[in-house]
Amino acid sequence: MPRHDAESPAYSPKALEIIAHANELIASGGYNGFSYADIAERVAVRKASIHHHFPAKADLVKATVALHRDATRRGLDALDEAVPDAMARLEAYAGFWAQCIEASNPPICICALLAAELPSLPAEVADEVKAHFEALHAWVASVMEEGNSRGSLRLGGTPVAEATAFVASIHGAMLGARAVGDAALFGTIAHQALERFRPR
Amino acid sequence: MPRHDAESPAYSPKALEIIAHANELIASGGYNGFSYADIAERVAVRKASIHHHFPAKADLVKATVALHRDATRRGLDALDEAVPDAMARLEAYAGFWAQCIEASNPPICICALLAAELPSLPAEVADEVKAHFEALHAWVASVMEEGNSRGSLRLGGTPVAEATAFVASIHGAMLGARAVGDAALFGTIAHQALERFRPR
DNA sequence: CATAATCTACCTACCAATAGGTAGGTAATC
DNA sequence: GATTACCTACCTATTGGTAGGTAGATTATG
Numbered sequence: 001m002p003r004h005d006a007e008s009p010a011y012s013p014k015a016l017e018i019i020a021h022a023n024e025l026i027a028s029g030g031y032n033g034f035s036y037a038d039i040a041e042r043v044a045v046r047k048a049s050i051h052h053h054f055p056a057k058a059d060l061v062k063a064t065v066a067l068h069r070d071a072t073r074r075g076l077d078a079l080d081e082a083v084p085d086a087m088a089r090l091e092a093y094a095g096f097w098a099q100c101i102e103a104s105n106p107p108i109c110i111c112a113l114l115a116a117e118l119p120s121l122p123a124e125v126a127d128e129v130k131a132h133f134e135a136l137h138a139w140v141a142s143v144m145e146e147g148n149s150r151g152s153l154r155l156g157g158t159p160v161a162e163a164t165a166f167v168a169s170i171h172g173a174m175l176g177a178r179a180v181g182d183a184a185l186f187g188t189i190a191h192q193a194l195e196r197f198r199p200r
Numbered sequence: 201m202p203r204h205d206a207e208s209p210a211y212s213p214k215a216l217e218i219i220a221h222a223n224e225l226i227a228s229g230g231y232n233g234f235s236y237a238d239i240a241e242r243v244a245v246r247k248a249s250i251h252h253h254f255p256a257k258a259d260l261v262k263a264t265v266a267l268h269r270d271a272t273r274r275g276l277d278a279l280d281e282a283v284p285d286a287m288a289r290l291e292a293y294a295g296f297w298a299q300c301i302e303a304s305n306p307p308i309c310i311c312a313l314l315a316a317e318l319p320s321l322p323a324e325v326a327d328e329v330k331a332h333f334e335a336l337h338a339w340v341a342s343v344m345e346e347g348n349s350r351g352s353l354r355l356g357g358t359p360v361a362e363a364t365a366f367v368a369s370i371h372g373a374m375l376g377a378r379a380v381g382d383a384a385l386f387g388t389i390a391h392q393a394l395e396r397f398r399p400r
Numbered sequence: 401c402a403t404a405a406t407c408t409a410c411c412t413a414c415c416a417a418t419a420g421g422t423a424g425g426t427a428a429t430c
Numbered sequence: 431g432a433t434t435a436c437c438t439a440c441c442t443a444t445t446g447g448t449a450g451g452t453a454g455a456t457t458a459t460g
Contacts, residue, residue: 014435029320032232035419049436051421108316115379116308116316120229133379157392164376164385165392169365172372176364179315179333185364192357192365196396214409235445249410251447 011063015053017043022064026110030117031061031125058122061114065128068110069135076139086147090140091194094170098187101177108178112171137163144197153197162197169193211263215253217243222264226310230317231261231325258322261314265328268310269335276339286347290340291394294370298387301377308378312371337363344397353397362397369393 011019021042025034036057040047054060075096083089100106111132118126141163147153155162173189211219221242225234236257240247254260275296283289300306311332318326341363347353355362373389 012434028317029232030230030317032229033317033320036421037418045435046437047419048421048423048438048440052435055421057420107319111379112375113316115375116313117228117230117233118378119307120233130379130381133376137376137380156395161388161392165369165373165389168372168376168389168393169369170372171375172368172370173365175312175315175371175375176333176337176368178318179311179330180337181330188361189365189368192361193368195356212408236447237444245409246411247445248412248447248449252409255447257446 011067012053014043014045015063018050018053018060019064019067022060023068023106023110026061026064027106027108027113030113031121032117036060058125061122062124062128065111065114065125065132069128069132072132073135080143085152086143086150087153087194087197087199089143090147090153090166090197094187094190094194097170097174098190101174101186102183104183107183108174109171112174115171133167136167140166147197151199154199155197166193211267212253214243214245215263216267218250218253218260219264219267222260223268223306223310226261226264227306227308227313230313231321232317236260258324261322262324262328265311265314265325265332269328269332272332273335280343285352286343286350287353287394287397287399289343290347290353290366290397294387294390294394297370297374298390301374301386302383304383307383308374309371312374315371333367336367340366347397351399354399355397366393 018039021039022034025038028034036047036050039050039060043050050060054063076093079089079092083092097109101108111129114121114125114129115133118129121129137160141159144153144155144162144166145159148155148159157165170190170193173186173193176189177183177186218239221239222234225238228234236247236250239250239260243250250260254263276293279289279292283292297309301308311329314321314325314329315333318329321329337360341359344353344355344362344366345359348355348359357365370390370393373386373393376389377383377386
């Protein structure tokens with residue numbers, strides 16, 4: 001899901017390597033928690049060379065988020081195809097994140113993290129983060145609407161309202177697990193969030 | 201709730217002023233999103249003078265979080281006294297945050313924000329954030345347990361599990377509202393999170 | 401009460417390190 | 431030859447912090 005395709009046509013292999021490291025560093029300390037120097041030493045080129053691939057920091061972080069969004073979209077598309085049942089699809093989505101967080105790979109959704117810092121982000125990055133939330137809300141809502149109409153899950157409100165609430169639970173669960181230092185807490189909360197949609 | 205008492209005995213008036221500004225700056229850009237220079241110009245002293253009050257940045261942020269925790273504890277205690285009904289109490293808690301977020305005062309819980317950045321925080325700050333989450337989980341759980349046993353709210357799981365899920369919803373709602381640039385979204389999600397506890 | 405000592409809260413000056421970035425150059429590849 | 435991807439050298443600005451000093455307020459002492 002957040003796994004990106006190493007064959008993305010828009011970036012060189014080195015640029016993709018830089019993005020991968022930016023991803024990890026953002027996931028740990030947010031936008032201002034890492035510098036080009038950090039990336040440079042991980043990628044084994046000089047700091048100034050990073051500018052060749054990404055002229056400014058905002059370019060790098062925007063690209064990182066955009067690639068994360070691409071990967072998310074492809075992952076959600078794949079879920080739509082592979083898992084016909086709406087409830088099982090949401091479970092698979094939550095399960096995917098539970099595995100990631102348990103393995104710290106990645107340890108958090110970078111868009112959720114950047115959302116927290118949104119007011120101080122460059123506008124082009126903030127726009128990507130906002131778009132990610134909107135796309136995720138829309139996907140969850142469409143899954144819920146489908147599931148509700150087919151009886152595989154049961155909504156207590158509108159699909160849109162329930163979807164935004166579910167996404168909030170997922171992201172809040174990431175914060176909670178991180179705060180108390182218990183990765184399994186994410187899975188517990190996510191499972192609980194899903195139970196409310198279980199048909200009786 | 202996050203309003204602190206201006207008569208706190210441990211800090212000078214100037215130190216409290218510094219903390220208040222640190223609070224705002226953290227709420228906007230997190231731990232690394234502000235500097236002593238930012239505080240200095242807001243408080244109208246030289247940057248070096250801030251070190252007199254807080255020798256290192258970690259000291260300042262730790263104190264800021266600690267004061268926020270004190271204020272939260274007092275606010276929750278006051279709620280316990282003023283609102284006998286458990287369901288109404290949770291509603292008051294959520295409503296308080298809804299007002300804050302609508303007024304951007306404060307625009308987000310700094311502990312939720314710092315939780316996102318936890319891996320890169322100084323340990324003494326991370327400990328305060330963790331303790332905040334644990335205390336909040338405990339308070340919500342106790343309110344839920346009381347409400348459940350009195351019939352004023354209904355739990356689908358254990359008080360501890362439901363409390364952590366509720367806190368996740370609240371914090372996730374903060375992220376969602378911030379991400380999409382719609383402060384009212386917090387209140388919508390929070391209200392929905394509460395509805396699941398409404399007795400039938 | 402007057403004076404000295406101490407405390408508090410600021411200042412200037414300075415430091416090393418870092419941050420994001422520019423400019424010009426080289427070598428390898430196509 | 432043009433492009434790509436690196437390099438060195440350098441820049442300004444900023445960051446968190448140290449060190450020494452001053453002035454006013456407060457406390458202790460005779």
